[in-house]
Amino acid sequence: MAIDQDSGGAARLMRRKEAAKYVTDTYGFPCSPNTLAKLACVSSNGPPFRIAGRIPLYPQNGLDAWARSKIGPLVRSTSEHTRRVA
Template sequence: MTTLEKPRLRRSEVPAYLLDKHGIPIALATLNKMATTGGGPAMRYAGRIPLYDVEDLDRWAADRLSQPVTSTSGKKVA
C-alpha cells in the first residue's frame, strides 16, 4: 500500500504525501514545530503516535494555496 492509498499517515510520511499529491514542499521539522505551536494540519493520536487523516491533509493543503493569479502583483485570473 502506497502513501497515497493509506487513510492515515505518520508524521514522517506527510512531507512526501503533500509534495506528491499537492506539490507543497514542507520539511518534517516544520511539521514537528507546527504540531506544538499550531498552524499545521489536524492530527489524531494512536497512543503516542500522531496520525494525519488524508482528508485533513488535503483540506490543509487547499487552504494554504492562493487563488490563481496572472502576475506577481496578485491579479486574479478572470
C-alpha cells in the same frame, strides 16, 4: 486504512514522514516532517491529527484541506497577486 468517525467514513491515516511526503508530492510545495512536528507543538495552523500512543497520525482528508488552504488563488501576474492580498 482506518475509520475516521468524525467524518463518518474511511480516512487513510499517515505517520508524519509519510504525511509530509504526501503533501509535497500531491501539492507541489515543500513540507517536512519537522515542519509538521513544529506546527503540532506551537501552532493551531497545522493540519489536524490524531494521537495513537505517542504517534501522531494525519488523516488524508485533513492534509488535503490544510494544503489547499495554503495555496493562493490563480493569478496571471505577480502584481495581480499583490492586489488580491492587499
